[in-house]
Amino acid sequence: MLRAAVLLVALATSAAATFGSGIDPWDLAPWLARHGGLGLALALGWLVLAPVPLAVAALARRRTPWPWVAVVTIHLAVPVVLLARFPHLLPGWAWAVVGLSVLLGLASVATAFPAPGARPGS
Amino acid sequence: MPRRVNGVDTGLVGKGGPMTNKIGLIVAGAVAAVLLLAGGVTALVVSGGDPTSVQDVADAAVDAAEDLDVDDGIALLCEAPSKQDRADLEALIAAAQDEADTKDPDVDYEISNVKGEEKGSFDVKITSDEKAFEDDEIAVTVLVDSQDGRSCISGYDDRS
Numbered sequence: 058m059l060r061a062a063v064l065l066v067a068l069a070t071s072a073a074a075t076f077g078s079g080i081d082p083w084d085l086a087p088w089l090a091r092h093g094g095l096g097l098a099l100a101l102g103w104l105v106l107a108p109v110p111l112a113v114a115a116l117a118r119r120r121t122p123w124p125w126v127a128v129v130t131i132h133l134a135v136p137v138v139l140l141a142r143f144p145h146l147l148p149g150w151a152w153a154v155v156g157l158s159v160l161l162g163l164a165s166v167a168t169a170f171p172a173p174g175a176r177p178g179s
Numbered sequence: 180m181p182r183r184v185n186g187v188d189t190g191l192v193g194k195g196g197p198m199t200n201k202i203g204l205i206v207a208g209a210v211a212a213v214l215l216l217a218g219g220v221t222a223l224v225v226s227g228g229d230p231t232s233v234q235d236v237a238d239a240a241v242d243a244a245e246d247l248d249v250d251d252g253i254a255l256l257c258e259a260p261s262k263q264d265r266a267d268l269e270a271l272i273a274a275a276q277d278e279a280d281t282k283d284p285d286v287d288y289e290i291s292n293v294k295g296e297e298k299g300s301f302d303v304k305i306t307s308d309e310k311a312f313e314d315d316e317i318a319v320t321v322l323v324d325s326q327d328g329r330s331c332i333s334g335y336d337d338r339s
Contacts, residue, residue, distance in 0.1 A: 081262050088265050092272075094249035122203075130210050134217050141221035145326050146259050159214065167207035172200045 059165035060115045060125070066158050067107045067132065073154075074104050103135045122169035129162045230255065230330045233299040233323045240303075240321065240332065241288045257324050257331040285309055297325035302338075 074082055082105050089098035114128040136155045140147060230236045236255060243251040253260065260268075285308050292302040305317040317337075324333035 084262060085260075085265065088269065089249055092249045093247055094253070097250055097253070126206055126210065130213060133210070133214055137214050137218040138221050141218045142225055143254060145329055145331060146253070146256065159211075163207045163211055166210050167203040170200055170203040170206070 059161060059168060060118070063129065063132075063158070063161045063165050064108060064111050064115065066154065066161060067111050070136075070154055070158070071105050071108055074101075100135050100139055103131065104139075107132050107135075118169060122166075122171075125169050126166050129166055133159050133162045225254070229328075231328065232297060232330055233295045233301055234293050236323050236330045236332060237290045237293055237301040237303075237321070241290060244286075244288055255332050257326055257333045281309075292320075295323065297328075297330055298323055 082101050086098040086101045086105075089095070089101065110128045111132060114124040117124045136151070136158065140151060140155055230239050239251065239255055242248075243255065287306050287308070289304040289306070290301055291304065292300075294300050300320050300322050303317075303319045303321060305319070307315070320336040320338055321332055322334045322336070323330050325331075
């Protein structure tokens, strides 16, 4: 349930960054990479493509929770750093979305580890 | 309180079912610490260099242009660069590189006519010692606005 919520927020963020931000990330990310802003380009690319690694990690969680922990950590760190670096460039709703993402992400990590004796993936 | 089954600490927290265990809470705490550290360090580094006057913006803009630092350049803007802004800049860089026949043309930036405190404008004259640009000069008036105590570039007028 929590993993689904994290994925849903990531999908909504990706859709908002792609269609609603007016920055055209598919054009901006390669432009940044070409002009020395590789880190920024990767961060922007992550915001748009995050649902894919998150979905893969959610599926792999039946075997081990660690891919989910790693991907969620990156997924939360990227917008937190972007918000801290460019607070004036991001729209007001970005703060609420990042806050919600962090709460859901941390809760999903806390519950990702099966209790001793529990069936993996249950 | 951890639940105990047959006298053994299961590590389960809460009185309900196996929702979470100690490892999950510890890992979530570690992730939260990483986020606090990453966000906090970034905010500290950035807030130390926030331009608060037109002069600050002018100095930072020249530094970013000389270092070709896109990250610092974007941070000086009031809004994320539009597709048209990027296309204009790309065309300008490509034309300069093409004419100078080098990827990194030698360019000088001269700031003058700094007006205002938190908001205002400044003029930039861009010249080059490259043979191809000996007679060329770009003159721009950069407009500076103030948002939440931070001075930023809101636009420019090409005067050349």
